[in-house]
Amino acid sequence: MSWWKTTRLFIGTGLGALLATAAGAETLTVYWNAGHAYQAYSDVIKKFEADHPGWSVRWEKFQWPDMRTKLVVDFAAKNPPDLVAEPGGWVQEFGQKDLLRPLNDLIAKDGKAIGFPGDWQAYAVERNKLGDQYYGVQIHLTCATLVYNVDMLKEAGFDAPPATWEEFLKVAKATTTGGRFGFAPNPSIGYYWSWFLQNGVSYYDPKTNKVNLDSPEAIEAIQFLSDLIHKEKAATRPVTGADYEGPQKLFTANRVAMIITGPWDVKPIRSGNPKLNWAVAPSLKHKEQATFAGGVSLMIPKDSKHPAEAWDLLKRLVALDTELAATKEAGMTMPRKSWAENPEIQADPVIGNFGACLPYAQDTPAALRLTGKHARIDKLLQSALEQIVFNQAPAAEVMPKFAAEANAILASN
């Protein structure tokens, strides 16, 4: 392109922007997770723009940590986006700091028409509330469960996936051969919760204002995982700092028999290795069958310049049709009860099995979040768990130390 063409392009773009501003054009800024930019949502945004002449949606996509950094800076500058997708926990955290717009008036007006909160799973509603005040609406509701390589298990003589820790250990050891491993644990802190929850451990007790992770059950759970890696040599050693996709990549590459993951990995596994014979199993059971819940909610910052339009877009994004389209496209599980009851969803062996975990999935840090000290304690926990899982420190020594430190933070002002 010649310099004159380039110059004309710049001038044209500038003039276009100027004219659009003069004509009253408005922009709705939306922060979104880069991994969730599905075509289904792109279509909704296009329809929104078509229905609102003169409006355009600036759909900015980030990885979660980068989005958080930008959002905090935006809050400080009092220039936040109009609508934000968050990974769980931010709604209550920012709501407590009076940075979000309460949604009660909007829900009173439109709630019945969109089925909120009645059509949402109860805990997906609770995690977006502070007292009686709504601050967010859940758009994805997920949980992680055991995903396994059917052929690797068959080769090792197993026709069905493990259901208990004892069976899991047996399968993991039997499928570890050569360069292949029985299990690949995920180093992200949330994934450790499968083991804690299955051993009946909760994070925090609001009555005593203490964490529960120095209990014998908590110690047993994390020691089980550490032993699986270091003593039994039946699991890969997690890689520090790596993103959550590491185990999925090994699984997709046919090098690992089992991983714990959620519907967010359905699309990468299917596209990464279409020939892989894999399936989704119910969560393991030790003391109880349990797993952790996750998911994404939408929230409107208090200083949003266009809250009415943001609410309009939010309603469209959480509509049942949009949920079904996103599930069809990416395998994502959703918070609506009517979504879970949909015959197509129930008939899908992968999505249906993930959906079957939602009723017993738990929002692990729900109670701790309300103390406002969750992020700080989570960092301590991450370090403690890494000492056990990476450095082979005995859980019986590390977890009480962590609990003492966490309880001191909880007891402080």
Added chain:
Amino acid sequence: MGAGGREEVAAGIGNGHPTALRRPRRVSLKTRRAFVAYLLLSPAIVYFIVFFFYPIGLEFWASLYSGQPLIGESQFAGFDNYMTALQDARVRQSVFVTLAFAIGVTVASIVIGLGLAVLLNRPIPGRAAIRAIIFFPYIISFVIVALMWQAILDPYTGILNSILAELGLPTQSWLSETSTALPTLIAITVWKDVGYAMLIYLAALQSIPGDFYDAASIDGASPAQQFRYVTWPLLTPTTLFIAVVSTISQLQELAPAYLITKGGPADATRLFSLHVFEAAFFELNIGYASALAFLMFLLILAITFVQFRLLNREVSY
């Protein structure tokens, strides 16, 4: 004053008071020069005030508050945040890790950079290309460097362990063991930055007059003695420059820990900047994070002062 006002004043007429010859007040040359200098400097001064001094002042103000200064409610806390930071074991740990990282990277960059510069200062074939290859990582974004090294060092799919396995050597979990994570992070940073040190040393080597080496040769000095008694002393200012710049830069470094290890395993690579960053953006403990940042500023100031005192010897050619 009318058109002829100046002349009227000069003549002492027109105001009813004869006599005194009143000359217009003239601005001195020195003042006029200063005015012009400040006028020309004003864009830079405004830039530094707006983008450096104002944020630094704001940061110091925030460090005196608890709660969420800058984004929400806060309460004046005096120097409580500073006292808390000084008593925090995790802060001490991250300072220790950061000092080890900064010293490791700086010393290795100086030693390797100087070695490469001495080698590539000789007339060897393809030296321009070799210099460019060594300097190239310095201009790459650390994001790319992090992704590349994570892929290379992956214990199960990485090429480094594949090569070690092919050679019959034991493989390593480079980033997953406390004992190897920090040295690995140092090695990656040195790989990226050593080209800069090499380039500065090359420029310094080329500025040493050849007469010195001729004289040393005539006196019977071996190449090692020439390096010890001619090259190294004359490179002292360069070494000081690299040491100061590298130390300051590495003490503030965030990218290697944030992008490669997230501070793990078990805080083994938790650099101070990462600790500050997480306190501010993940824990939303902005007052405390601001106090930590100021403490780091004081530490860098102290280290730089010591470096100047130790290395700033006068060198004359």
